Amino acid sequence: MEQIHTKALALLKENELVERAKKHDHAAFEELVKRNQAKIYNLGLKLLGNKEDAADLLQETFINAYYALPKFEGKSAFSTWLYRIATNNAFMKMRKKKIPLVRFESEKNDSEQPTGSFNIPDWSNDPRAHLKNEELRMLIERSIDALPGKYRTIFVLHDIEGFSTEEISKMLNLSVPAVKSRVHRSRVFLRDRLSQYFRTGFKQGVNL
Amino acid sequence: MYLDRELDQILLDDLQEHISLCENCMAFLKTMEKTIALSRAYYHKKCGRVPKSVSEHMFYHLRIIYKKRKI
Known part of the structure; x- marks a missing residue:
């Protein structure tokens, strides 16, 4: 795949970045991370209530997303798919902490x-x-x-x-x-x- | 459903008419709206940017994973 400059990646649409990331373009995946990290971190703060758990949730969500990317079919927005991964991770954390x-x-x-x-x-x-x-x-x-x-x-x-x-x-x-x-x-x-x-x-x- | 305006228009009109005449329903609705508004304000204040160290830590781990996958 043709490598393009990081600044040029910032101009690509989300679905274009996803396609590149699926073909192991790490820079494209990192652009997706940059665009969505604040949403996921803040979701973590809202669901789990503290910065440490929000930071863990952020990292786990993007690592899971990286591995699961080949299965992402694009039926929803990429960010919606990330929310799904993040909420599942949040539920696991809640279970560990015995939160009903x-x-x-x-x-x-x-x-x-x-x-x-x-x-x-x-x-x-x-x-x-x-x-x-x-x-x-x-x-x-x-x-x-x-x-x-x-x-x-x-x-x-x-x-x-x-x-x-x-x-x-x-x-x-x-x-x-x-x-x-x-x-x-x-x-x-x-x-x-x-x-x-x-x-x-x-x-x-x-x-x- | 009323709060989200997800009702059929006829039912919505009927409910609006009832609420305009019913003190209890009016109070209930107002407190529900305030609850949502206060919760939004609370979360708005709680949220912010991802701390630089947190973001850097995540990218560091992602890059380790990229390398492992190449091996």
């Missing part, structure tokens, strides 16, 4: 019905402003950590990364209704945890 994957700590907050009326405080339009409140930031972190691994993954993929339920169903080998149900249950779980903040704000004290 599908079972909620408590079912009492899982009602799918509205659980009463809330006096919603006067919220700023910018949610980032609220995160200056350290207690709220910690409450969100603990709430997300309390989500079972597979629910957290589906919530992140759908509501944070913006994948459709169809894309997630293919990525995780789940039915579309199962994905929708898990998105909903995750949202209700988090919302019920945060409802203490919605009701009272922190000035009145929140029992975590």
Whole structure:
């Protein structure tokens, strides 16, 4: 295969890079890595919660991708395929750390019905402003950590990364209704945890 | 499904009409939207660039693998 300059590789489309990488053009594979490493590292941070595990996930995902590249058929975007590898690796890490994957700590907050009326405080339009409140930031972190691994993954993929339920169903080998149900249950779980903040704000004290 | 606007238009219209009249559903919906917005903001703040040392370490390992495959 004709070797081309690294700068020229940066101009190639993703599918062109994949074809070159499949023919053992390492520079092309590395260009794919460069384009996607931030997405995978940040996915690791979101799913596993710390920099060390995110760094491990990043490395494992691209090593797995390198070996599995001949099997990549191009039916989805390369980045979507990488997400699939990364989420499988994340599940393995969660299992090793004994993080529950599908079972909620408590079912009492899982009602799918509205659980009463809330006096919603006067919220700023910018949610980032609220995160200056350290207690709220910690409450969100603990709430997300309390989500079972597979629910957290589906919530992140759908509501944070913006994948459709169809894309997630293919990525995780789940039915579309199962994905929708898990998105909903995750949202209700988090919302019920945060409802203490919605009701009272922190000035009145929140029992975590 | 309502939050994602994935409902059939007739059902969506019916629901919107109900929500505009039902205080509990309105509150539920608002808190769900805020939950998603706060989670997005939380993750936005948590994420960033890949540390240079992490990236270099990964490329180092990939290059070892390339060499092993050649042997």
